[in-house]
Amino acid sequence: MSDKAQTTLPPQEQPRQPGQQSMMDPPPRSGEHRYLAAGKLKGKVAIITGGDSGIGRAVALAFAKEGADLVVCYYDEHEDAEETRRLVEAEGRRCTLMCGDIGDEAHCDAIVKRALDTCGHIDILVNNAAEQHVSQRMEDIDSGQLERTFRTNFFGMFLLTRATLPHLRAGAAIVNTTSVTAYRGSPGLIDYSATKGAIVAFTRSLSKALAQRGIRVNGVAPGPIWTPLIPASFPAEEVQTFGADTPLGRPGQPEEVAPCYVLLASEDGSYMTGQILHPNGGEIING
Helix, strand or coil: CCHHHHCCCCCCCCCCCCCCHHHCCCCCCCCCCCCCCCCCCCCCEEEEECCCCHHHHHHHHHHHHCCCEEEEEECCCHHHHHHHHHHHHHCCCCEEEEECCCCCHHHHHHHHHHHHHHHCCCCEEEECCCCCCCCCCHHHCCHHHHHHHHHHHHHHHHHHHHHHHHHCCCCCEEEEECCCHHHHCCCCCHHHHHHHHHHHHHHHHHHHHHHHHCCEEEEECCCCECCCHHHHHCCHHHHCCCCCCCCCCCCECHHHHHHHHHHHHCHHHCCCCCCEECCCCCCCCCC
């Protein structure tokens, strides 16, 4: 393969996690002109964490097109969050923004309260917020980084799910974002990959615990998707070839992942629970 063929993106990087979509070149595609809806979530209310950008924004837009009102949670990327709200409201749906640290238990409780206050009920929970930090050696992962990554990626998911559960009825759906790294590992993202493996086990265990209550729990394990986490995590020269090693030879776009969440949140996925979907560019991981 030539150097030109290996180049998938312009070289770029961002100075802080979790990154901002407004700074990316080219901007990720969220599905404004691609996604065709069929009213699959009409009248539903969904909470989406990490909904300001990347996969979360694409899911928010797809859900809005399908008829759902949303509570979109994010950390502090206000410009990106406002753009998500603009896109959702352009579809005629309600979009309530909640900024703060998903790893804080009180904030998780506040998210649920805001959803109930503004929308009256909750039907879907999408646990998508995450951060990652590249470390070439395990010895370089200090306790602070380890705890922070687990606090955001896993503890936040657990705490928000626990806060939401008393308000979910039969027919509700929970969709968790894991990663291809949960299955094949990543030597530079050991702590991140560990959180994603925990999410797979959490999804499978919770699905069995909630099956008799009629609440489905599934997950999505994206491969290399062009989101703000990428330029915020890797040096510019690595970003330049991001996704080139997949069978499809390119990174995926958020709009190519969002339909998985629609399937799992809607009646189209009514006989699926405890399952993981794999939009990853063709890598076979048998998971």
